[in-house]
Amino acid sequence: ETGVTQSPTHLIKTRGQQVTLRCSSQSGHNTVSWYQQALGQGPQFIFQYYREEENGRGNFPPRFSGLQFPNYSSELNVNALELDDSALYLCASSLAPGQGYSPLHFGNGTRLTVT
Amino acid sequence: DQQVKQNSPSLSVQEGRISILNCDYTNSMFDYFLWYKKYPAEGPTFLISISSIKDKNEDGRFTVFLNKSAKHLSLHIVPSQPGDSAVYFCAASATNYGQNFVFGPGTRLSVLP
Numbered sequence: 001e002t003g004v005t006q007s008p009t010h011l012i013k014t015r016g017q018q019v020t021l022r023c024s025s026q027s028g029h030n031t032v033s034w035y036q037q038a039l040g041q042g043p044q045f046i047f048q049y050y051r052e053e054e055n056g057r058g059n060f061p062p063r064f065s066g067l068q069f070p071n072y073s074s075e076l077n078v079n080a081l082e083l084d085d086s087a088l089y090l091c092a093s094s095l096a097p098g099q100g101y102s103p104l105h106f107g108n109g110t111r112l113t114v115t
Numbered sequence: 116d117q118q119v120k121q122n123s124p125s126l127s128v129q130e131g132r133i134s135i136l137n138c139d140y141t142n143s144m145f146d147y148f149l150w151y152k153k154y155p156a157e158g159p160t161f162l163i164s165i166s167s168i169k170d171k172n173e174d175g176r177f178t179v180f181l182n183k184s185a186k187h188l189s190l191h192i193v194p195s196q197p198g199d200s201a202v203y204f205c206a207a208s209a210t211n212y213g214q215n216f217v218f219g220p221g222t223r224l225s226v227l228p
Contacts, residue, residue, distance in 0.1 A: 042220045048214060056214075102214065106158035106159045107158050108157050
């Protein structure tokens, strides 16, 4: 069973730039969620993708956007980076919504630093 | 307004003893709960879950208890091992909200040899 993989592991960007983070879901999972974890806090829900469409969104501005591809992999894009965007970005895969209770399985995250 | 709270930022326990990690929630719509542990430089690892139709779920050394009336859940680890030293997060979701989990701020567990 292949787990969730994320790339890159670390990234340094300058304020105002744009960034793309990538995620491959665990085999058998067709739903991908993205979370932001700031230092000393729990992960915070950004959005979820199912069937290549956004299926729920947390309290994040539109400059946070995503994609899901037919092979269930996903991208998180952040435009106009701000210093407060510095965080660990976690991707999690799970079974489809409505298929009963399904825990999230996380990758190791991408550590983004905005200077 | 924190919907999921873990009021103990840290906990120290002797090896072999029981570790009890607590979590409180405010949203009565939450009906599915997860516990994760996280080591530095790794993603959260799923430990155990419980749905609101149960009040207890066991998996090896890990047991989760749910008290719906008190909106409280706890994770028991018996016996505690040094490898259990990590940050533990509880997370909650409501079926009607899809799989959007709300996480607590975490409790750092240190198991002392």
